[in-house]
Ligand SMILES: NC(=O)c1ccc[n+]([C@@H]2O[C@H](COP(=O)([O-])OP(=O)(O)OC[C@H]3O[C@@H](n4cnc5c(N)ncnc54)[C@H](O)[C@@H]3O)[C@@H](O)[C@H]2O)c1
């Protein structure tokens with residue numbers, strides 16, 4: 001049973017390190033615990049219903065944001081529509097509601113989350129709920145609650161029920177004292193946003209639960225993600241999505257970052273494929289539990305030039321938002337993802353020109369230019 005393996009692994013690791021204080025070679029389960037909130041009666045029967053040959057039963061938290069609906073679509077193609085449950089605290093649009101299972105789930109409600117996991121026999125959890133960098137700075141108490149307390153709930157439930165857990169991290173988990181060009185996986189991480197602090201916390205807690213309780217925790221640090229059919233949720237990289245909509249609708253774009261602000265970015269299809277790939281990677285392939293992934297890196301000026309190849313009349317002006325600019329100036333300019341490429345074969349498909357062409361082919365049908373023709 002996986003839990004036996006997990007416990008003995010955790011015990012071995014504990015005994016090899018400074019010791020758990022048990023002082024015996026075979027440690028009773030209760031001595032190290034299954035997870036901090038595990039009740040004794042749960043320990044013997046959770047996860048027994050899942051056979052490794054079955055498709056995973058997936059829950060996505062915070063699934064109505066920029067990334068969750070696309071992830072559900074990808075996972076449903078792979079694992080079957082009814083094996084993937086999207087959840088959020090918001091009301092889903094009709095097309096989302098009718099595309100597959102949707103459920104209300106507030107990650108701050110521990111019992112409700114546990115009930116969903118149990119009743120639906122969840123085996124994989126993708127934890128997408130979060131407040132992003134700019135909205136986090138605007139409401140620090142809420143960001144702290146959702147990004148830190150919510151993560152604690154998710155970690156405990158994942159450990160109790162032996163889930164494979166994916167938690168995304170971000171370029172925002174680095175700060176002004178990190179090497180910025182390029183930024184490796186392992187280096188100083190002293191972010192200056194509540195978002196970044198909460199994501200470093202998530203990386204460390206997930207890795208700790210992996211070593212302490214055997215939790216199958218997997219984490220990718222995403223760059224800024226660019227998507228056509230979903231809106232970003234209040235981050236520093238949002239400009240790189242907005243420019244496409246404004247180019248099409250008005251032919252004018254006001255950028256809230258300076259023209260030479262270089263940040264790592266990625267097209268959503270690459271991001272979601274990477275997420276599935278790392279979740280499917282054999283555990284032995286993973287030399288780490290938190291990986292940078294990278295695709296391209298550009299400035300607003302470089303993106304505008306590429307966009308102008310499709311919309312030559314686009315006018316770009318700059319009105320810098322001091323909060324976002326300070327955040328962007330502390331983040332990586334280029335991301336070193338060589339460990340992901342080596343360990344589990346990560347490879348991006350979209351560079352800047354492909355990204356821009358793809359965005360316009362998605363958005364182009366109702367474009368101002370199309371309407372004019
Ligand atoms: N989009 C990006 O560029 C990017 C980059 C790096 C990392 N990430 C990470 O990927 C994940 C998904 O990002 P996104 O862009 O879809 O975020 P988003 O802001 O668009 O969506 C987050 C979702 O979380 C939900 N949420 C908020 N409070 C909640 C609560 N109490 N319970 C349940 N759900 C709650 C919101 O309703 C929202 O739908 C986040 O963890 C984010 O940090 C995103």
Ligand SMILES: C[C@@H](O)[C@H](N)C(=O)O
Pocket residue numbers: 132133134169170171172195222223224225234235236237238
């Ligand atoms: C980079 C990322 O985590 C998010 N898009 C933000 O800007 O906050």
